[in-house]
Amino acid sequence: MKILHISVFCFFSLLYSSFAQFGGFKVPSTKDVKKAVEKEVKEEAKEATSPESSEPEEGSRSGGGSRGGGGDRGSSRGGSGNNTNAPEKVEMRNALGKYFKIFNGKMHSDDAHIMLGDSPRIEAATANFTVEKFKSILADEPREIQTLESYIQKAPTVYPDILDILSREAYDQAEATKSPAEKLAIYEKLRTLYRALERLTPGDPTLVAKNKELDKISGAATKQMSGASSNPFHLQNINKILYSNKAVNPETATAADFKTSFTAGEPLYATLFLDNKLSKIHVDWEKFIRIQMYKGKANDIIVIDRKILLTPEMYQKSYIQFPIIPDKEWLQNNYDAYAEKGLNTYIMIFDALGKLTPIRHDLRMDIRLTPVEGTNYSAKEAMFSIDLGEGAEVLQDVAASLSSANLSKVNLPKAGMSNASMEKAMIKIMQDKASVQDYKKAIITSSGWTIEKNELGIILNKYVSATLASKNEDGKCYIQNFTFKYDYIGGGNYTNTLTLGSVGNKVEIECDKIK
Numbered sequence: 001m002k003i004l005h006i007s008v009f010c011f012f013s014l015l016y017s018s019f020a021q022f023g024g025f026k027v028p029s030t031k032d033v034k035k036a037v038e039k040e041v042k043e044e045a046k047e048a049t050s051p052e053s054s055e056p057e058e059g060s061r062s063g064g065g066s067r068g069g070g071g072d073r074g075s076s077r078g079g080s081g082n083n084t085n086a087p088e089k090v091e092m093r094n095a096l097g098k099y100f101k102i103f104n105g106k107m108h109s110d111d112a113h114i115m116l117g118d119s120p121r122i123e124a125a126t127a128n129f130t131v132e133k134f135k136s137i138l139a140d141e142p143r144e145i146q147t148l149e150s151y152i153q154k155a156p157t158v159y160p161d162i163l164d165i166l167s168r169e170a171y172d173q174a175e176a177t178k179s180p181a182e183k184l185a186i187y188e189k190l191r192t193l194y195r196a197l198e199r200l201t202p203g204d205p206t207l208v209a210k211n212k213e214l215d216k217i218s219g220a221a222t223k224q225m226s227g228a229s230s231n232p233f234h235l236q237n238i239n240k241i242l243y244s245n246k247a248v249n250p251e252t253a254t255a256a257d258f259k260t261s262f263t264a265g266e267p268l269y270a271t272l273f274l275d276n277k278l279s280k281i282h283v284d285w286e287k288f289i290r291i292q293m294y295k296g297k298a299n300d301i302i303v304i305d306r307k308i309l310l311t312p313e314m315y316q317k318s319y320i321q322f323p324i325i326p327d328k329e330w331l332q333n334n335y336d337a338y339a340e341k342g343l344n345t346y347i348m349i350f351d352a353l354g355k356l357t358p359i360r361h362d363l364r365m366d367i368r369l370t371p372v373e374g375t376n377y378s379a380k381e382a383m384f385s386i387d388l389g390e391g392a393e394v395l396q397d398v399a400a401s402l403s404s405a406n407l408s409k410v411n412l413p414k415a416g417m418s419n420a421s422m423e424k425a426m427i428k429i430m431q432d433k434a435s436v437q438d439y440k441k442a443i444i445t446s447s448g449w450t451i452e453k454n455e456l457g458i459i460l461n462k463y464v465s466a467t468l469a470s471k472n473e474d475g476k477c478y479i480q481n482f483t484f485k486y487d488y489i490g491g492g493n494y495t496n497t498l499t500l501g502s503v504g505n506k507v508e509i510e511c512d513k514i515k
Helices: 002-022 030-049 071-077 083-097 109-117 119-125 131-137 142-175 180-200 205-226 232-236 328-340 345-354 392-409 420-433
Strands: 241-244 261-263 268-273 288-295 300-309 319-325 360-368 383-387 437-444 450-453 459-472 477-490 499-509
Touching (some): 083 131, 083 142, 109 119, 109 142, 119 180, 180 205, 268 360, 300 345, 319 345, 328 392, 345 392, 392 499, 420 459, 420 477, 420 499
Antiparallel strands (some): 288 360, 360 383, 450 459
């Protein structure tokens, strides 16, 4: 209090010198100064002994610390005799401060949502927390100990309602997803909050009951996920991308089957473990997934948005496996499907890797699915490295060979019907839009018109599909799929003006085939 007295006296001395300089203000008397000091001392003493005031202040309720910033306040209140405990004091106050909304009984659904998302950090902050350790470290801080005791005393009255809010928020999140792995992740976040609270109130019956409830609910999700695979390694690596130098059997795979370091002469396969059949996760009308490849951890893309084809058998598996750098056997058995569709996925991969500096590179890959409604798939990226010091030039040769194979397999489609005036209109529509392409031919691939309606069954238009062949300014030729439509104007009638509907995939073709 002596320090406080001196600070207040100095404050009024400063006021006196300022007022005296500018005149007109009354100088405080010694009696006034004394009253001010005594009032400050009484308020400080009252605050230190009040159980109500031992809870965190409103201003400190936004996150990490209790009582106005934690460490700074503790070091000033605790004196210099316990400075070696300063970091632990901050840790303890921060851990305690996470729960002010729970213990004050003022938590709402939005707060529960935030706490659930922050639960791993809360768990880490309270990992070494015990009531005894808290009291030991803060032995010279009676007010902080009173805060803790006040919280613990409140627990039986606030736990039932507040823990219902926490659990309901978690259960609602879990119910909104069809992914058992996501459900388990949400349940685990809730469990970490329960564990942290148990360190403050071990054996609390409400917490015990909530943990049993959570065990039962998470057990159902575990059972659902185990239906994806009986292989423990699979279940430990849900939504992870792993790499190998050969095709492996994911149903019996172990860690020994995978690695992260490769050479230019090795095949390179990717395996993605799922928590359900692919048909339950990825839409069945899109017969491919998309990949991108990056250099290092940055967003330096070397392979952009390429398609990996899916077979009906792949949809029935709870994993996806495909080559990034295929071996000769895979190319012989599987590449025709890519060539016939004009897909240049592997051309792009071989070409991109072959152009990298001939040293070791760290790379990573994205795998993107089109999720079934109600699912929210997200693959966990994994790095791999490839040494291009020797053999990189071979990759360029393979790219050129695959490009040639693609061209030889691509042909003009068969016509579904013939209409010379409409084909001429299609060419004009696209030629008017083109800047560097010369459209040579249009082939109507539909055998009849398709009527498009909205959700209410109202007719919007009728359309046909067509393939147009063109020659680019660089001398290369392409075919591309389109739809063209006549808009509906009512009364069974359509406009007389043909317009572009949609634009599809563009594929290179040998120029001799479009003459």
